[in-house]
Amino acid sequence: MGLFKKNPFGHYLVLKKWLIRIFGVLTHRRYRGFNELQIEGSEIIKNLPDTNVLFVSNHQTYFADVTAMFHVFNASLSGRVDSIKNVGYIWQPKMNIYYVAAKETMRAGLLARIMAYAGAITVERTWRAKGQEVNRQVNPNDTQNIGKALNDGWVITFPQGTTKPFKPIRKGTAHIIKNHKPIVIPIVIDGFRRSFDKKGLRIKKRGILQSFQIKEPLEFDYENESIEEIVEKLEYAIEQHSSFLKVIPAEEIQVMEDLNEKRRFGY
Template identity: 65%
Template sequence: MQFFKKSPFGHFLFIKRLIIQVFGLISHQRYRGFNQLKIEGSEIIRDLPDTNVLFVSNHQTYFADVAAMLHVFNASLNQRVDSIKHISYLWRPKLNIYFVAAVETMKAGLLPKIFAYVGSVSIERTWRSKGQSINRQVKMSDIKNISIALNDG
């Protein structure tokens, strides 16, 4: 049944859609009012293939970049050019957008767990754990999950 369709990671898409819509409504004012989000080149997003696209964010465990990227991607795919005006783009969000995040970060509280449901591909960092420098092997399951996400979106 379409209503109970799941992502490749086992998340119900109707719940994912609802979370994106609710948090999109909450965060939209931040990017349109409180802080003006400057967007350039968003028209390129519409020309990308449906799968095997990877965007990399340079961040310090801050979820504002994930929320901003979800706004920009969905707005652009709904014909907005360098703008997130007219929030109607949230009613039919693209549900196969994923982001890479550290496992320990995505388990550290309610908000990270919600973001994890929306599209986190959680991996174990090889260089850091619990604030300490470490040196461990890359987990093949992490690479496999990134590949699954790329194949889906």
């Protein structure tokens, strides 16, 4: 890697590599120490092409979710199946992993800005800004940047655009799938909401078993499936379709909503 080599977004790769290394070492014990990350299906990662892969996942914290994905992906690529034992895998990280994040989140403080350099594709929310409901058009530059990232590597997105469970999936993800025809890998996570604060920076509780399930690639008829059909397929894949509510006790749903409210007023 040349010392001054940049990625398509103008970030120096040597700086990005060191940021991933440092954050990887600092955060490792959050998933293997204070709490345990139970991984399933990571053998899928090794068989993926180097570019045009889209990971879709439910969302529980701002930063802990995507940090876990960096750990799992890089551990898998180094030969560890369903394990992040021995953080040495982070020394030579995959450099073309990106994640979609809200622009206002990644500008909220120095730490967020530093983390953004490690791979964030920042987008403007079309439905919410600074805690208020809004209604604005999709910024075409945001869509182009996601396409640019897919052309260069892997992209992680949380299509609900919120950490609250069972919220609707945004149609923008379906448009990206139709337009760019990536390999789409669903991921289902759990336990992060109980382990961390809403931002995913502070450990809230120890001894929590966090689960991380990687599923087989989804199959799409890119030409004939409608946006609505793709959205529904994504909802089922990441287990956020309303039908899943029927198998979750009402008391547990209420606890999740109460926790979300408490965190919302705490930040």
